[in-house]
Amino acid sequence: MKIMTHDKLEELTKKEYKYGFHTDIESDSFGKGLTEDTIRLISEKKKEPEFLLEWRLRAFEHWKTLSEPTWQYVKFKPVDYQDIVYYSAPKSQKDGPKSLDEVDPELRKMFDKLGISLHEQQRLSGVAVDAVVDSVSVATTFKEKLADVGVIFCSFSEAVKHHPELIKKYLGTVVPYTDNFFAALNSAVFSDGSFVYIPKGVRCPMELSTYFRINAAETGQFERTLIVAEEGSYVSYLEGCTAPMRDENQLHAAVVELVALDRAEIKYSTVQNWYPGDENGKGGIYNFVTKRGKCKGFASKISWTQVETGSAITWKYPSVILQGDNSVGEFYSVALTNNCQQADTGTKMIHLGKNTRSTILSKGISAGRGQNAYRGLVKIQKNATGARNYTQCDSLLLGDKCGAHTFPYIEAKNKTAKVEHEATTSKISDAQIFYCKQRGISEEDAVSMIVNGFCKDVFQKLPMEFAVEAQALLGVSLEGAVG
Amino acid sequence: MIASVQNKTPFSDAFRAGREQLPGEAWMRALRDSAIGNFEEQGIPTRKDEEWRYLDLKSMGKTQYRSPSAKPQVDEALAKAYFLDGTLARFCFVDGRYDANLSQVDDLPAGVELLSVAEAMSKNESELKNALEDSAVDSSHPFVALNTAFLRDGYVLCLKKGVQLEKPVQILFVGSQALENCAEHPRHFLFLAEEAKAEVIECYVSPNAGNFLNNVVSEIALEKGARLSLCRVQSEGSACSHLNYSKVNVGQSAHFESKVFSFGAKTSRNEIEIQLSGTHAFCSLEGLYIGGGDQCLDNRTVIDHQVSDGTSREFYKGILGGKARGAFSGKILVEEGAQRTDSEQNNRNLLLSDDAEADSKPQLEIYADDVKCSHGATVGQLDEDQIFYLRARGIGEAQARSLLTAAFAMDLVDSVGNENIRAFLENQVSEKLSQEVGQ
Numbered sequence: 001m002k003i004m005t006h007d008k009l010e011e012l013t014k015k016e017y018k019y020g021f022h023t024d025i026e027s028d029s030f031g032k033g034l035t036e037d038t039i040r041l042i043s044e045k046k047k048e049p050e051f052l053l054e055w056r057l058r059a060f061e062h063w064k065t066l067s068e069p070t071w072q073y074v075k076f077k078p079v080d081y082q083d084i085v086y087y088s089a090p091k092s093q094k095d096g097p098k099s100l101d102e103v104d105p106e107l108r109k110m111f112d113k114l115g116i117s118l119h120e121q122q123r124l125s126g127v128a129v130d131a132v133v134d135s136v137s138v139a140t141t142f143k144e145k146l147a148d149v150g151v152i153f154c155s156f157s158e159a160v161k162h163h164p165e166l167i168k169k170y171l172g173t174v175v176p177y178t179d180n181f182f183a184a185l186n187s188a189v190f191s192d193g194s195f196v197y198i199p200k201g202v203r204c205p206m207e208l209s210t211y212f213r214i215n216a217a218e219t220g221q222f223e224r225t226l227i228v229a230e231e232g233s234y235v236s237y238l239e240g241c242t243a244p245m246r247d248e249n250q251l252h253a254a255v256v257e258l259v260a261l262d263r264a265e266i267k268y269s270t271v272q273n274w275y276p277g278d279e280n281g282k283g284g285i286y287n288f289v290t291k292r293g294k295c296k297g298f299a300s301k302i303s304w305t306q307v308e309t310g311s312a313i314t315w316k317y318p319s320v321i322l323q324g325d326n327s328v329g330e331f332y333s334v335a336l337t338n339n340c341q342q343a344d345t346g347t348k349m350i351h352l353g354k355n356t357r358s359t360i361l362s363k364g365i366s367a368g369r370g371q372n373a374y375r376g377l378v379k380i381q382k383n384a385t386g387a388r389n390y391t392q393c394d395s396l397l398l399g400d401k402c403g404a405h406t407f408p409y410i411e412a413k414n415k416t417a418k419v420e421h422e423a424t425t426s427k428i429s430d431a432q433i434f435y436c437k438q439r440g441i442s443e444e445d446a447v448s449m450i451v452n453g454f455c456k457d458v459f460q461k462l463p464m465e466f467a468v469e470a471q472a473l474l475g476v477s478l479e480g481a482v483g
Numbered sequence: 484m485i486a487s488v489q490n491k492t493p494f495s496d497a498f499r500a501g502r503e504q505l506p507g508e509a510w511m512r513a514l515r516d517s518a519i520g521n522f523e524e525q526g527i528p529t530r531k532d533e534e535w536r537y538l539d540l541k542s543m544g545k546t547q548y549r550s551p552s553a554k555p556q557v558d559e560a561l562a563k564a565y566f567l568d569g570t571l572a573r574f575c576f577v578d579g580r581y582d583a584n585l586s587q588v589d590d591l592p593a594g595v596e597l598l599s600v601a602e603a604m605s606k607n608e609s610e611l612k613n614a615l616e617d618s619a620v621d622s623s624h625p626f627v628a629l630n631t632a633f634l635r636d637g638y639v640l641c642l643k644k645g646v647q648l649e650k651p652v653q654i655l656f657v658g659s660q661a662l663e664n665c666a667e668h669p670r671h672f673l674f675l676a677e678e679a680k681a682e683v684i685e686c687y688v689s690p691n692a693g694n695f696l697n698n699v700v701s702e703i704a705l706e707k708g709a710r711l712s713l714c715r716v717q718s719e720g721s722a723c724s725h726l727n728y729s730k731v732n733v734g735q736s737a738h739f740e741s742k743v744f745s746f747g748a749k750t751s752r753n754e755i756e757i758q759l760s761g762t763h764a765f766c767s768l769e770g771l772y773i774g775g776g777d778q779c780l781d782n783r784t785v786i787d788h789q790v791s792d793g794t795s796r797e798f799y800k801g802i803l804g805g806k807a808r809g810a811f812s813g814k815i816l817v818e819e820g821a822q823r824t825d826s827e828q829n830n831r832n833l834l835l836s837d838d839a840e841a842d843s844k845p846q847l848e849i850y851a852d853d854v855k856c857s858h859g860a861t862v863g864q865l866d867e868d869q870i871f872y873l874r875a876r877g878i879g880e881a882q883a884r885s886l887l888t889a890a891f892a893m894d895l896v897d898s899v900g901n902e903n904i905r906a907f908l909e910n911q912v913s914e915k916l917s918q919e920v921g922q
Contacts, residue, residue, distance in 0.1 A: 071533065380862075382837070397852035400819070410843040412862040415834035419863070425849050425856040 059177035059187030159195035229264035262297030281340025284312025295327030319348035337370025366402035537810030548666035579667030594643035642679035658689025735761025774807030
């Protein structure tokens with residue numbers, strides 16, 4: 001049985017990255033390198049107001065004083081920040097498409113290949129897609145329908161143009177540029193991203209969604225997303241990614257900020273399937289992302305759900321600051337590492353308000369030589385009376401060359417706090433496989449079933465459209481690692 | 484002579500001033516010199532160091548520590564209050580130096596060697612030299628380096644193959660008022676050869692002492708099939724710093740049990756690093772830390788499963804009142820190839836006051852797939868339903884709380900096999916609890 005498993009593993013790990021192709025679009029890029037001039041140029045190119053340029057420059061000044069963090073549980077070759085192209089926009093975008101027909105046919109083809117054709121998305125799922133290719137939004141759909149209820153869903157650049165007061169009010173309030181090395185870098189050079197504003201009392205009529213994709217070679221992508229949910233509003237936001245096959249390591253340092261006011265709820269879901277590098281760890285995306293939400297208002301709620309199957313290195317901690325009394329933070333995560341992938345991911349739940357509650361559910365799957373670490377912090381501050389946290393992180397090991405690590409931190413400063421943490425590590429037992437095979441289920445299907453069962457609690461939290469995709473994705477990613 | 488000074492520490496002057504008085508031959512001096520250099524290079528850790536993030540050692544940097552007097556004042560009554568009944572032997576230290584009068588080593592059977600490090604330095608010099616030179620303890624640990632630089636006394640317990648002790652050995656460290664602004668650095672060596680068995684209880688008491696540093700380092704090795712049960716009770720004075728570091732090598736099918744009770748000291752840190760180096764090795768680490776006032780009680784454990792079929796159990800409990808801070812950091816490392824490892828780790832904390840703080844950092848680092856590992860950590864307060872249950876039966880609230888708190892603490896005491904030790908621990912725990920909870 002063991003031998004057969006290894007054969008299968010061999011055969012399946014060789015499966016190629018399904019989304020590895022490169023579309024040739026003329027790019028409007030700067031040269032490599034990062035100086036103050038680069039930042040001025042980005043800002044000028046995007047016709048940004050003065051306050052934003054100043055903010056970028058302050059961030060850049062701060063960034064220069066920082067050095068890369070070293071505490072994380074991932075290893076990679078040092079990144080040469082002067083060897084990155086900081087801005088690249090597809091050329092044909094110049095005048096801005098007004099409808100799908102105006103979208104560059106090359107781009108359309110690319111999305112078709114990825115299976116996220118805008119038509120399909122529109123027609124079948126009713127999901128509005130703000131597709132981001134190489135740092136600039138090329139198509140935004142359903143905008144009018146959203147505008148009817150007052151929801152603003154547009155690219156970050158557009159938001160800067162049309163709603164500068166909102167940007168000025170909320171930009172950097174959750175993740176200040178002083179936060180960390182990569183947040184500072186992003187703040188200085190971010191090229192585009194998405195902006196969502198849900199007005200008071202509005203329940204967003206559809207799931208909002210963007211697809212990020214790194215296209216041109218050697219282009220770092222520095223996305224910035226800002227979601228503001230006003231009092232009593234609700235929004236569910238989906239983010240999914242695939243990237244073409246590249247040999248050079250590519251850096252992705254995004255920042256996501258969420259702000260939830262009184263009784264507002266934000267649900268943020270991610271399926272991340274960037275190029276993980278080949279079986280020997282060559283190439284792949286460096287995914288160093290700062291994601292944080294602030295439950296600013298009373299009884300507000302922020303929920304992160306993520307399925308991380310791609311990237312050579314995933315290094316992110318979607319966090320929630322529970323500032324408002326009775327606010328709720330949630331984190332549901334499935335992280336899978338295969339071959340030479342590394343993941344150091346988790347969350348921080350900072351309880352400041354009274355009766356704040358947080359739930360953390362993390363499922364890590366390691367296969368091949370993958371290293372998968374959960375790192376989390378649950379902090380109960382002195383005034384957070386009645387705060388409650390429940391954390392569960394489970395790891396599943398497939399193969400004897402991989403690693404699964406758990407580094408939770410609990411800091412409680414209030415005696416009424418109730419904090420619980422549980423973690424287990426296990427493997428799929430031969431008995432489980434035998435049980436399934438005995439009932440006519442092939443070994444591969446059995447593993448897929450067991451793993452999907454292992455992740456079920458998290459998948460249930462995903463919006464329908466994503467749940468199906470995520471399960472399929474996990475199946476595909478795991479096929480190479482049955483063990 | 485001495486390597487150039489990288490960082491001047493409060494220990495540097497004391498070392499240079501007292502270097503000539505420290506015992507040992509040339510090899511020992513060389514060892515001390517390199518160790519102090521090592522310590523100075525690292526400096527006193529700050530809370531920015533990941534491994535020290537819950538312990539504030541700033542005040543240590545402000546004290547100019549001296550060496551304790553060579554002729555300590557012996558408070559016999561105090562020492563006797565901590566004598567355990569039914570022991571095989573008792574080894575007593577006063578202000579860091581071995582005291583033969585208070586000790587009792589007459590009944591040791593053949594095959595057992597129990598002596599002070601000071602004695603070993605003259606009598607068994609070559610053995611001690613070997614032990615220190617290829618020391619298992621890590622010189623990257625600043626306080627181990629500091630201990631090596633200053634080490635003067637401690638105990639050596641060696642059991643020959645197959646020697647099994649029926650009764651426990653007590654090691655008692657008594658500190659007096661004379662320790663004000665002193666630092667002592669006891670070093671212990673425990674070696675159990677194949678199939679040997681021993682039970683040791685170490686007590687550190689200094690109720691009347693002021694600000695001093697007790698920096699204890701132990702090196703423990705268990706050969707195939709050996710069994711050691713080690714219990715430590717730390718009831719130092721409320722102004723002192725107590726640092727205790729142990730490195731334990733557990734061989735094939737050997738069995739190591741540790742129980743650590745931290746009650747005293749202003750700043751206390753208990754570190755145990757275990758290497759399960761033989762197959763089917765077992766270790767169990769238990770700890771109870773009860774703090775009040777402005778105490779900081781830090782615990783750190785590392786269990787390294789190096790080979791297959793190891794089992795480890797870990798259970799630490801904290802009760803924190805006043806402005807006390809309790810911290811637990813436990814790492815379980817399962818190395819590649821350490822298949823069929825079975826490991827459980829648990830940390831529970833009870834917060835009694837609004838200003839107390841509990842920090843917990845349980846960690847799993849696993850590089851093998853056929854393993855069973857779990858860990859859990861909780862922080863909470865007494866269950867109101869349980870209090871209600873007791874009150875409904877006519878028990879006052881204060882008493883109900885102290886009953887439940889005692890119950891929380893006592894299960895670590897209840898599992899002690901030796902009756903005398905158990906009774907002793909019960910006393911210690913209830914005494915400490917009555918101070919913090921008020922019974």
